[in-house]
Amino acid sequence: MINYLARRIAISIAILFAVSFAVYLIFAILPFDPAALTCGKSCNDPGIIEANRKRLGYDLPIWTQYLVFLKGLFLGRTFGEGAATIFCPAPSFGYSFQEHACVTNSILEALPVTLSLAIGALVLWLIMGVGLGIVAARYRGRAADTGSTIFVLIGTSLPTFLTGLLLLVFVVVKWRILPYPSGNYTPLFENPLEWLNTMILPWITLAFAYAALYTRFVRNAVIETLSEDFIRTARAKGLSEKVVLRKHTLRAALAPLTTMAGLDFAGLLGGAILTEAVFNLPGLGRLSLGAVVDFDLPIIVATTILAATIVIFMNLLVDVLYAFIDPRVRVAA
Amino acid sequence: MSFLEVSDLRVEFPTSDGLVKAVDGVTFAVERGETLAIVGESGSGKTVTNLALMGLLSKRGSRISGSAIMKGDAGNLELIDLADVQMRKIRGKNIAMIFQDPMSSLHPYYTIGDQIIEAHQVHNEVDIEVSTARAIELLEMVGIPDAANRLKAFPHQFSGGMRQRVMIAMALVNSPELLIADEPTTALDVTVQAQILKLLRELQSELKMAIILITHDLGVVAGAADRVNVMYAGKIVESAPVGGLYANPLMPYTHGLLASIPRMDRGHGKRLSAIAGQPPSLIALPAGCAFAPRCTFTERVAGGPDRCKSAMPALTEHTPGHFARCHLEGATL
Secondary structure, eight states: OHHHHHHHHHHHHHHHHHHHHHHHTHHHHSSSOHHHHTTOTTOOOHHHHHHHHHHHTTTSOHHHHHHHHHHHHHHOEEESSGGGOEEEOSSOOOEETTTTEEHHHHHHHHHHHHHHHHHHHHHHHHHHHHHHHHHHHHTTTSHHHHHHHHHHHHHHHSOHHHHHHHHIIIIIIISOOSOOOOSOOOOTTTOHHHHHHHHHHHHHHHHHHHHHHHHHHHHHHHHHHHTSHHHHHHHHTTOOHHHIIIIIIHHHHHHHHHHHHHHHHHHHHTOOHHHHHHTTOOSHHHHHHHHHHTTOHHHHHHHHHHHHHHHHHHHHHHHHHHHHHOHHHHHHO | OOSEEEEEEEEEEEETTEEEEEEEEEEEEEOTTOEEEEEOOTTSSHHHHHHHHHTOSOTTTOEEEEEEEEEETTEEEESTTOOHHHHHHHBTTTEEEEOSOHHHHSOTTSOHHHHHHHHHHHHOOOOHHHHHHHHHHHHHHTTOTTHHHHTTOOGGGSOHHHHHHHHHHHHHTTOOSEEEEESTTTTSOHHHHHHHHHHHHHHHHHHTOEEEEEESOHHHHHHHOSEEEEEETTEEEEEEEHHHHHHOOOSHHHHHHHHTSOOGGGOTTOOOOOOOSOOOOSSSOOSSOTTGGGOSOGGGSTTHHHHHHHSOOOEEEEETTEEEEOTTTTOOO
């Protein structure tokens, strides 16, 4: 197990270097002058552009730029000289001229928002999806099953921005249950109630779409597992249907859910762009979206590397978790 | 009265295509210490017969009628319309079952110790230590070396033959009066088959249980059973002591089955004979003998092939204990 883990971590790190370099290449490949972009779209003062080019190191060859970038990640990086010096401490992902801030700071501001959104939604959709899926499988072909099928159909066909807008129209505008999203984020530990007010609708919006997928998955997995030979063995022992379902069926049926939930969660941490946009949440999704619109290259590079890191790390975590769940994997590993 | 008397057992499955008569009026008896083999090809009703006895058929999906009275330790019990709760008390305690594929019949996520101990705990209110000791005792009985340590092993760490031994240990943990073995050796190597059959024989004489051995392999039956019921299209077509059946099959179907066993002494270069045609659909059974369309002996019947196709022969006794369902009425085939 230790060997396996060490090997997996080594591979993950290698992949991260490859990803970061590939992403960094956009500075060289895209037909934009990164220095020109630093002073806005309508700016064409060659003096400022050249000064910024030197300040941000865009005058160096791409290889050197990448190495400086890597060095900044570990040691921090200073931009410019004299009075206009800006220091971004490690891990420095660079400096964004659009935001006038170290990229790492922008990300650290957005990350808690996206984390709150993703964790809350994950909990909600797991409860809904697993619960509904089990009920649908247990009462297959009856009213509860039909109800869950309708839920799945609606959940999978409604795009999240529409669900989000509908929630806004009814809950916020018509019924005035919640205030209109302010575009600000209140951390959980600062004001839990305010935090909940901000997050509840985005959670429901995201969870609705995922819960539909999970309901269908869990229903099918439970039905499939119920027809396994080892379930017949469990019944032949004289176990009650409750024990057969809870102990023998669910353990086997829900194991693959670990992989699914882990990867979906990782995907969301990269930024739930639509949901964040609809509810005006200052998370990673909105940050990336803004960066793409404004050609804010340092932020694009940083968010992409962050998303890749999260996906790679979650993959690793899921595989390790799976080894605890399924003894067959444990031995093979 | 015999230990188990099944009379006029019928199992029907309503489907959208029509009523499937899987078991069509089956009558037989088994004594303690006796092994009854039920032989037939896939879909002949042999497994469904026994699932009906175990109460393992879905009540919503099937119609069961007839009677199966077990005169055992729990008194006289009518197995066919026993309430679920009562059936559960008998299942795994008085009647145990082992299945075809030991690879898939054990739960992959639990140790074999957990699974055997669970089978004991369901029916006995004893400490876990008592059940553990019993599990070790059984594993030793079925010939698994180092039993105490092997309790902690998972099914995938055993070979096929060893897994079937584990299944047998699990089935026998409560000393059942009736063991239903559904194709217990089909998935195993030939040498392992012989070991498992020998083990079942030994355990039977030790524990004085009745065994119903379901198989499609007449080679298995020869060494393992006392009596044989041959089933075709949901009906018993021949029933005889093992010796009588092999020496003098009275029903053309049995004759065909015996002729299709590969034999070392048949001589080089001879083709293996097979029964031509397909088993009939259980939805639209012919009015007469279900085997008539595939039978090569119909010309010899008094009244000719038309009689076979129009009238169902009765199961009649030709020599003491040897019954056959054929218009040939005991003629040598």
